[in-house]
Amino acid sequence: MVLSDPREIVIHVRLFADLRRFLPDGSEEPVPYHLPADSTGADLLAAIGIPEAGEVTIGRNGEIAAHEDALHDGDEVLLFSPMEGG
Amino acid sequence: MADRYGYWNKILHVDLADRSTWVEEPGDAFFRLYGGGRGIIAHYLLKDVPAGADPLGPENVLVFAAGVVTGAPVPGGGRHSVGAKSPLTGTFGEAEAGGFWGAELKRAGWDALVFHGVSEAPVYLSINEAEVEFRDASAFRGQDTGTVEEAIKAELGDPLTRVAQCGPAGENLVRFACVTNDLNEAAGRTGLGAVMGSKKLRAIAVRGKSNVPVADRQALIDVGKWVASTLDENHRGFHEFGTGGAMQGKSLAGGLPTLNYQLGQFEQIDKVDAVAVRDQVRISMESCFACSVRCKKVVQVEQRREDAGTTSNGQPIAVDPRGRYSVDPRYGGPEYESLASLGANLGVDDLIAVCKSNEVCNSLGMDTISAGSTVAWAMECYEKEVLTAADTGGVPIRFHDADGVVDLLHLIARREGVGDLLAEGSQRVAERIGRGSEQFLTTVKGMELAMHDPRHVPRMLVSYLLAPTGGDHMSQTGNKNGLRNQVGLCHFLGYSDDQSLEILRAVTGWDLTPEEMVTMAHRGLTMARAFNLREGFTRADDTLPPRFREDLPMHPGVTQELIDTTVTEYYEELGWDAGTGVPTPDTIRRLGIEADLAVPQ
Ligand code: SF4
Numbered sequence: 001m002v003l004s005d006p007r008e009i010v011i012h013v014r015l016f017a018d019l020r021r022f023l024p025d026g027s028e029e030p031v032p033y034h035l036p037a038d039s040t041g042a043d044l045l046a047a048i049g050i051p052e053a054g055e056v057t058i059g060r061n062g063e064i065a066a067h068e069d070a071l072h073d074g075d076e077v078l079l080f081s082p083m084e085g086g
Numbered sequence: 087m088a089d090r091y092g093y094w095n096k097i098l099h100v101d102l103a104d105r106s107t108w109v110e111e112p113g114d115a116f117f118r119l120y121g122g123g124r125g126i127i128a129h130y131l132l133k134d135v136p137a138g139a140d141p142l143g144p145e146n147v148l149v150f151a152a153g154v155v156t157g158a159p160v161p162g163g164g165r166h167s168v169g170a171k172s173p174l175t176g177t178f179g180e181a182e183a184g185g186f187w188g189a190e191l192k193r194a195g196w197d198a199l200v201f202h203g204v205s206e207a208p209v210y211l212s213i214n215e216a217e218v219e220f221r222d223a224s225a226f227r228g229q230d231t232g233t234v235e236e237a238i239k240a241e242l243g244d245p246l247t248r249v250a251q252c253g254p255a256g257e258n259l260v261r262f263a264c265v266t267n268d269l270n271e272a273a274g275r276t277g278l279g280a281v282m283g284s285k286k287l288r289a290i291a292v293r294g295k296s297n298v299p300v301a302d303r304q305a306l307i308d309v310g311k312w313v314a315s316t317l318d319e320n321h322r323g324f325h326e327f328g329t330g331g332a333m334q335g336k337s338l339a340g341g342l343p344t345l346n347y348q349l350g351q352f353e354q355i356d357k358v359d360a361v362a363v364r365d366q367v368r369i370s371m372e373s374c375f376a377c378s379v380r381c382k383k384v385v386q387v388e389q390r391r392e393d394a395g396t397t398s399n400g401q402p403i404a405v406d407p408r409g410r411y412s413v414d415p416r417y418g419g420p421e422y423e424s425l426a427s428l429g430a431n432l433g434v435d436d437l438i439a440v441c442k443s444n445e446v447c448n449s450l451g452m453d454t455i456s457a458g459s460t461v462a463w464a465m466e467c468y469e470k471e472v473l474t475a476a477d478t479g480g481v482p483i484r485f486h487d488a489d490g491v492v493d494l495l496h497l498i499a500r501r502e503g504v505g506d507l508l509a510e511g512s513q514r515v516a517e518r519i520g521r522g523s524e525q526f527l528t529t530v531k532g533m534e535l536a537m538h539d540p541r542h543v544p545r546m547l548v549s550y551l552l553a554p555t556g557g558d559h560m561s562q563t564g565n566k567n568g569l570r571n572q573v574g575l576c577h578f579l580g581y582s583d584d585q586s587l588e589i590l591r592a593v594t595g596w597d598l599t600p601e602e603m604v605t606m607a608h609r610g611l612t613m614a615r616a617f618n619l620r621e622g623f624t625r626a627d628d629t630l631p632p633r634f635r636e637d638l639p640m641h642p643g644v645t646q647e648l649i650d651t652t653v654t655e656y657y658e659e660l661g662w663d664a665g666t667g668v669p670t671p672d673t674i675r676r677l678g679i680e681a682d683l684a685v686p687q
């Protein structure tokens with residue numbers, strides 16, 4: 001029997017606007033990301049490979065979150081880049 | 087003639103009163119000075135509109151101005167500007183639009199059209215290359231834009247004709263009527279459709295067959311290839327959603343205009359954003375002239391399942407489960423501004439109704455921002471009993487009432503019942519009724535702010551305070567909005583400033599420097615400022631209404647101190663007097679616009 005690693009958390013991620021270019025090809029949203037426990041929003045952005053991550057807005061379970069906030073197993077995360085519209 | 091690229095040196099003047107036309111060839115220096123768009127518009131407004139003229143009277147002029155880039159074969163090169171003294175604000179009026187009409191005007195051999203006077207009877211102008219013809223438009227009175235565009239194409243026997251027109255709202259002098267082109271594009275802001283309507287000019291049909299000469303075609307083709315091959319890196323969001331793909335983020339961050347800008351979060355935003363549009367009602371994405379980004383949404387809804395077929399790629403077309411509305415795909419689909427102004431800011435979470443409201447605005451010819459914001463203001467007034475059933479003829483105007491909005495938009499465009507009052511725009515109505523209703527205004531210089539809350543997006547503050555047109559989000563000084571709008575290059579394209587310069591050089595062959603690009607933008611803004619000063623606007627008008635002084639739950643209100651420093655810094659940046667905002671004699675000389683405005687003593 002394989003037990004899930006207690007030191008790993010799974011985060012469900014949706015990407016918006018220009019960040020959608022970081023969607024893995026052919027993946028369905030939300031995309032599950034497996035991260036070490038105690039990972040933060042910034043760690044998630046790094047794992048996805050988003051440059052200039054400082055500009056990104058992180059929404060976690062319907063609230064805005066700081067980049068240094070810790071993530072928890074099962075969190076629903078939305079990521080946004082600033083985008084103009086007219 | 088020296089080699090001439092990017093423009094024809096041909097401006098068509100039309101006197102609607104006596105139906106005469108003449109061609110002005112202003113010379114190469116003119117185009118290098120003004121670049122197009124705002125520069126050309128400001129030149130004619132300063133020259134031909136007497137101070138204090140009635141915007142809806144014969145003294146106003148209506149200018150359609152392409153830029154030097156418009157019609158060049160490069161992504162984003164499909165934009166043109168429309169301008170006149172604004173009937174909404176009394177200021178310099180200007181708006182830009184994409185699509186194909188502006189490029190067609192250039193391909194017909196014209197850089198700009200200037201309309202003088204007022205026609206006695208409804209008329210439309212047909213331009214086919216050098217051939218210009220006045221044609222009877224009496225049968226079009228009251229007809230929606232789709233019917234009129236089709237009738238014109240049939241009458242002229244040419245389906246490739248491109249049509250710009252004012253719609254019934256313009257005919258009825260709704261002060262925020264827009265000028266629509268290609269049915270789904272709008273020079274939306276400042277009420278230019280009402281100017282067109284006041285001149286009884288229903289439409290301008292253009293057909294062109296000449297390629298705009300460019301200095302370095304290969305360089306432009308290379309830019310096009312770059313855009314296409316880097317689409318994923320640079321324009322993925324626009325390509326996939328158009329505008330409005332990040333509204334959930336804006337709401338989370340507390341900056342989404344909600345309930346007349348009282349709140350920054352709309353809980354139901356995922357029901358009425360561009361993601362919902364893509365998933366529920368969109369049938370395709372369309373493009374503007376020469377652009378591979380294809381960011382323009384097209385939506386379709388049918389009232390009944392039996393009328394709804396499938397899209398070209400086999401997806402079923404959406405059906406209104408309540409059987410209320412069909413939404414015609416000829417009118418495109420809602421952009422971010424419209425999703426926010428006709429959705430969240432009204433508390434409306436009914437996507438089909440929002441799409442219907444957007445269609446009503448496009449088919450009847452109204453700016454979605456001012457129309458939506460005027461309704462939002464009226465809703466708050468009604469909720470707070472500042473506007474009562476006695477004022478509205480018994481029509482309730484309530485937040486969250488999706489169907490009420492659709493009905494109200496029809497009334498406004500036709501100036502029927504309470505619509506006649508609201509067709510004046512929120513600020514005029516507030517001035518008329520008083521009772522504290524001005525506390526709920528979201529206007530600067532009489533124009534409703536676009537859907538970017540300056541409390542959340544501080545860089546919009548300068549545009550709102552200082553755009554010559556009032557609460558406009560498209561008038562920053564920098565190259566992106568300031569210059570691109572003037573020369574006819576879409577600001578959604580992810581070009582760097584260097585690339586914009588390269589495009590301008592490749593089109594015109596000019597040995598342009600980055601400094602000259604900035605100077606060109608400043609020239610347009612300074613001339614527009616001079617026009618406003620002449621019309622009696624002062625520093626006191628470069629301000630925000632009380633609503634934006636209030637705190638949002640997540641963002642503090644804008645302080646007077648911030649307004650003061652923003653205004654002063656901008657005046658200084660533009661070379662205007664730091665106290666009054668009057669362009670200094672030095673600046674006027676440096677910009678080379680002495681002929682346009684007398685040097686102040
Ligand atoms: S980016 Fe979009 S709006 Fe701009 S030219 Fe291309 S299709 Fe038109």
